[in-house]
Amino acid sequence: MAHAHEHQSVPSDPALRVKALESLLVEKGIVDPAALDVLVDNFEHKIGPRNGARVVARAWVDPAYKQRLLADAALAVAELGYTGGQGEHTLAVENTPNVHNLVVCTLCSCYPWPVLGLPPVWYKSAAYRSRAVIDPRGVLREFGTHLDEDVEVRVWDSTAELRYIVIPERPPGTENLNEEQLAALVTRDAMVGVRKVQA
């Protein structure tokens, strides 16, 4: 384990430590740097909340698709070509005028990667994780989302291998927009449930 001791003695700056770790793993034939490039590129350029926005827009214009999405979101999402890790078992939950859904992972950072990409820092932060379950309405107010007292708030704590995506309400005044125009309105935050979609 000579190498393990070597990389423990490099400076604690994470950038340098990662560089040392990568060199060591490549030298040992364990990791292929080209594979690392591909993995980074996937999340920087291919997988992200635009995928989820297309799913939501499709659900808004196609009631049969919405039913499939609510029945098995992983399968319905795969119809649009989005598959992969952290999306194998996905549940879609629908906002209505009477019900507002909010997604959190209090224990760490569970998030539906194929439809939303990697989670933003705030989603993984102690502030959000601790308070989303005990004070969801306060959290929502911090995001500028004000709910009426009689709306039902449902918080989904992703404690197992199920991943959640919120189908936000389609905003009024969007009747004449096509699917692509609708998708452009749908934000990551609306699909986590911290904001509503604005027309």
Next chain:
Amino acid sequence: MNGIHDMGGMQDMGPIQYEENEPVFHERWEGRVYAINASLFALRKWNIDAWRYQIELLPPAGYLRMSYYERWLHINEQLLEKHGVLAGPAKATPSLTAAAAAGRLGRGLPSSHDPQVTPRFEAGQRVRARNINPIGHTRLPRYARGKAGTVARDHGVYAFPDTNAHFQGEKRQHVYSVRFSARELWGEQALPQDSVHLDLWDDYLERA
């Protein structure tokens, strides 16, 4: 383990820091850690539950001080050491090739459909989350222990984290979406119609 990671219901963690137009990775090294982590996971020396437990073993002060990807870096170094991955001669083929990475790895989890495993509960049933305090890994958060809720749906069969994390077998069993009223969890300060749903394994539940 009743660690710092189990923070649901804690207070005084400050306002939520929101960053407009946040990049996927803030620094190049974060992306490299993400990708190294995925490549090492593909070695199958450890499973997702063991990985999570390793994060939970970080001392609380360090856990809070480190950024998300610093934690990942730290535990990957520890897992490499723990599982002796760096021992021995260089490997001829890497754990993950560029082609496999491009193929997005397919579905990483086995199917949750398994008629061989009998569910102990069904939708509509009243249940109580058991009051357990294991020193090892668990996915039953403290804030739900001892609380009563209603099974909303059966998600099918999954490996049990409390044994899988310690390489004591998958002990596959049903996982349910359980609805807890916010008042049951937090008392009168919560509105009566609000709720929190948790996904809980059979072994975490008893009849209420």
